[in-house]
Every structure is written in structure tokens, then in C-alpha cells.
Amino acid sequence: MNFEMKNKSLLITGGTGSLGNALTEHILNRFPDIRRLIIFSRDEQKQFQMAQKYPIEKYPQIRFFIGDVRDRDRLIRAFKGVDYVIHAAAMKHVHLAEYNPEECIKTNIGGAQNVVDACFETNVERVVALSTDKACAPINLYGATKLTSDKLFVAANNIKGNNPIRFSVVRYGNVMGSNGSVIPFFINKKKEGILPITDPKMTRFNISLKGGVDMVMHALEHAWGGELFVPKIPSYRIADVAEAIGPDCDKPVVGIRPGEKIHEEMITPSDSFYTYDLGKYYTILPATHQWKLTDFIEEFGAEKVSEGFSYNSGENTEWETVESLRQLIMEHVDSNFLV
Template identity: 65%
Template sequence: MLNNTSMLITGGTGSFGQAFTRTVLERYPHIKRLVIYSRDELKQFEMEQIFSPQEHPSLRYFIGDVRDRDRLRRALHGIDIVIHAAALKQVPAAEYNPFECIKTNILGAQNLVEACFDNDVKHVVALSTDKAAAPVNLYGASKLCSDKLFTAANNIRGRQNIRFSVVRYGNVMGSRGSVIPFFLEKRKTGILPITDPGMTRFNITLQEGVDMVLWTLENAQGGEIFVPKIPSYRVIDVAQAIGPDCEHSIVGIRPGEKIHEEMITSSDSYHTVDLGRYFAILPMTSTYTREQYCENHDAQPVEAGFAYNSGTNDDFLDVEQIRALIRMHIDPNLPDMIP
């Protein structure tokens, strides 16, 4: 699928970008060019120690910011596929620095859309977040705007052979700044700060996120927001899995946080279909109807009023399952539970 193509990853030095790069290099050894586009030269240097252009001749490291439209245009010259992972995603930081979040997450998205049109890119997949559904914080609102920009871009492509799609999923297990690495570090103090005992979150591994993006590249028609069927966890169970002998300190939710996350709201249900492994929220304005999409993609419409919420999810990870996943994907030396 990707052999003999050229691809660019914005935010390519992040957790997702590195996992995606590893997978692409392993599965598609004949990819023509794989460009890591990011603004931090130190992270690019560190990533080069893992993925060297000498060992992987297709790799390129390109310093640039999605806020810089001219730099994007230059970087996208000759690119077939773009994976958009660049974002400012820390909720409290976005609340404190709102326009910085807007410039990267919204204006940067529009810059990318325009630069892709200007360079005859063939397919764009943008990464979103559960916080974009019924957002209560600026980060979520900015990603909802970004989602709309990418899905609506399909309406103005004219005769250009380009597709824009979005993948929306929950907390990525082990990603920088997420709760599991935070608890693993705090375990050393003997105290784990819990925002709220009832808080839940969706959970997806990095590799599952990578595989979903690759699936989207192969199956998207354009305009969809794809949502995976994934389990939830209770934050209190994560604390128990990581530090069963630690004290739990209830500190209250941070500015802009929810107790539970949604990925599909009941209002989305009228445009949502079930594809088996994934749901797809279809664009409200499109050249195809939901009925046509279901017929072409062997999908089923969801019931009116359906919502996908981490608190009411049918699939929850228990403490032992969480521990097993942490050992498999993050910390193989996590101590055994105290009897």
C-alpha cells in the first residue's frame, strides 16, 4: 500500500510519530520517502539516533511548524500522503495559553489543508481526540474545529484526486504527558494524586492507533471521522494497578477536564455507521448519503440517540488487565501486586 509512495508526518517526533515510523519502515521497506516534520530540532536529533537516515535511506528530517504555511508548502513538494499528528494537546496549558493552542490546532490545520491542495497530495489523515466530542475545554474545541476543516476540505477538492479523513480515539497508553507515565513516576513518592474517584477514560495502545491510521489510508472514502471500538478504564483502577501500596490523594479535576469522555455524541448518531471494528461519523454535507455509504462499505447505521461514552462503555479493563497492558507496552518491570 505504501511502497513507492512519499509520506510526511507532522508532529513526527511525538509518541505516535515514532511508533508510526517504526511500523512503516518494518512493513513497507520500499517506501520512497518518509518525512518527519516537526519544530523541535532536539527531538529530531534524538529520533535520528533510533531511526537513522543512513540505515533507512527513505527517511528525511524536516524542521518546520504547521503555523508556517510557506514552510509546509516546501515540505509537501512531491508528497503523496500526509499524517497530521502535530498539536498542542495539554488541556491546562491550552486553557492558560488559548491563542497558542488556536494557532497550532486550528490555523495550522487550515495551513495544512491549503498546502496539500497546492502540492497535489493524494490522501490526508488527521489525528483527533475524544475531547473533540461535546468539548468543554479549548483543546477539545480546537480539535473539533480541526476535524471540521479536514472533513469539509473534501467539499472543495473539485477534480483533484485527494481525500481528507480523521481518526478520533481516546487516551493513548504510555504517550507523553498521559496518566500512566505520570503515575509510574509518582509511584516513587508513595502518593498518587487522583483527580476524581469516578473518572473514566477510553484506552488505546500506540500500536492500535498506528494500525487504525493504516486501515484508514486503505479504506477511507473521504470526509469520515473514524472511531475505534476500545475499552475504558477507571483512573482509580490505573492507580491500583501501578501503586497498590501507594496512598491515593484526591486532588479534584483540572480546569477543562470531564469525568467521562465521549467519542460519539447522541447528536452524531444520525450520521454514524458501524463498520465492525470501527464507527464512522459521516460528514453532514457530502456527495454521498449514509445509505449509500452503508451499501458501499458493508456498514450498518447506528440507532438514533446512540452515544459512545467512556463511563457507559460495555468494555472495561480491570486492574489485572491494566497491569498486563502496562507490562507489555510500557514497563515490563512493574512489580507484582501485594497479596
């Protein structure tokens, strides 16, 4: 990677989350000459814990900034002097969003618009916003709010005028081992000898924290503005995850929760008209963009997907097995989970 951050300042909203922590570790290791890395979040306890891991005596670049993306003025103050923004803050639990819809809307939609506004009020150069597979053809409120957020960041490129800022989005599936995800849940429930399965047919996309970090950094470096990047990643069956973690556990089928799908999607047939294959990633391009499509295709060797193409976890061509899941869990989540 030729991308440099020397004398640059980067801010991560929701920076105390799983991906925020992984991004922080990657950036400090890969770009030790970064001028400033700002962790922006509203959770003071997590900031306190993270500050123990990254003491300022050893990491003089790092700063911790208490704030909420719902607070536009606080964002503007935090963004002053910032070159790059990674927007990872979100309310993400599907069932909690269904029960508390207004709170989800305030954070995921209002917060996204506040980030866009704060970027225009300051001198931010590049913005990468995190999306989710649940934003594709959403059936739950969380997915609907993240689809709206995606649209806000993509459309921001249309109103920037002569401002050189670039907004892009990355969309991926379940991050292996992230807070609140199924693998830590199953590892914890294994102690009780029972792993409740929503539906034996249920599938999900799977990406490691490292894969998520790599994708964000790819977008930060390569985005021209308006792209929505989608990784080519394997799927897993929820039943296989349960088997990998607790082969001797009871596995009662409890039914899907409100707002859940059996299979997740990341690209629909309707998206195929704007979707290009970049090799490691797909990208859904905006209907209107501020650059020449022919130049983009030439620069990245982009190939248009066929009309009607779709990408969902149930019809994927690449799958994790019980054994590969065990190996991945030991590598990326908990090396002692089999004990």
C-alpha cells in the same frame, strides 16, 4: 493489508511524538519499499534523537524536516512530492491550553488550515488528521480547537473540485503510555509513594499505540473522504490505573483540573443521525459527501446506529480491570514498573 506504498512518499506532522514514532516504526517495517518517509516537527532535539534511532545509512527512505504547522509556506515546501500526509502535530495538554489559549488556537486551528491549504497547493493524495475524544462535546479549549480542526479537514472534501484528494479524521481516547499521559505520570510518582487521583469516578477510553497506528493506517487505506473514524475500545477507571501501578501508595483525591470531564465522549446522540457501525470501528459521516451513501454502505457493510446512540467512557460495555491494566502496562509501557 493490500495497501501499497512502493514509490510513494508519506509525511507525518508532529512526527517526533509518541504516535509519530510508532507510525515510523510500523511504516518502515511494513513498507520497506516506501520511497520517502518525512518526519516534520519543530523540535530539533527530538529530531536529533530520532535520527540516531533511524540512521540514514540503514534507513535511506527517512528524512527529517524542521518546521512548524503555523508556517504555511514551510508546509508547502515540505509537501512537494508527497503523496500521503498524517497530521499528528498539536498542542494537546488541556491545562496548558487553558492558560495559553492563543498558542493553542494558532497551532491546532491555524495549523490545521495551513495543512489543508498546503495539500491543495501540492499533489497530496490522501490526508488523515488525528483528533481526540476531547473534541466531542468539548468543555475545554483544547477540545474546542480539535473539534474545529476536525471540521476543517472534513469540509476540505467539499472544496476540492476535481482534485482526487481525500481528507479523513481519526478520533480516539487516551493512548496508553504516550508522552504526558496518566500512566507514565503515575509510574514516576510511585517513587514518592503518592498517586494523586482527580476523582475516583473518573473514566477514560484506552487505546494502545499499536491500536492508534492500525486505525490511522485503516483510514489512510479505506477512507472515501470526510469520514471521522472512532474505534471500539475499552474504558478504565483512573482509580484502577492507580491501583494497578501503586497498590501500596497513598491515593489522595485532589479534584479535577480546569477543563476536565469525569467521563469522555466520542459519539454524542446528535452524531447518531450520521453514525454507522463498520465492525471494528464506528464512523461519523459528513452531512454532505462527494459519493453515494448506498455505495458506501454496500462496500463496507455499514449499519446505521440507532437514533440517540452515544458512546462515552462512563457507559462503555468493555472495561479494563486492575489486572488487565497491569498486564497492558508491562506489555506496552514499562515492563519493569512493578519492580
